[in-house]
Amino acid sequence: MNVLLKKDVIDIERYSKDGRLTEVSDGKIYDYRAAFELIRKIGRPLTETEAEKFRIK
Numbered sequence: 001m002n003v004l005l006k007k008d009v010i011d012i013e014r015y016s017k018d019g020r021l022t023e024v025s026d027g028k029i030y031d032y033r034a035a036f037e038l039i040r041k042i043g044r045p046l047t048e049t050e051a052e053k054f055r056i057k
Contacts (some may be wrong), residue, residue, distance in 0.1 A: 029056045 035054040
């Protein structure tokens with residue numbers, strides 16, 4: 001039986017500045033489905049320039 005001891009628990013409250021677990025959004029919205037299709041097709045991550053083509057304005 002795996003017992004979780006208190007010393008093994010990370011005290012996330014000590015390191016968080018507020019209740020968020022992710023970064024604040026930069027407000028940019030992308031067509032992720034179309035971008036993922038291209039990623040699968042070319043077999044690599046998109047460059048910043050390529051990703052901008054999928055940005056919804």
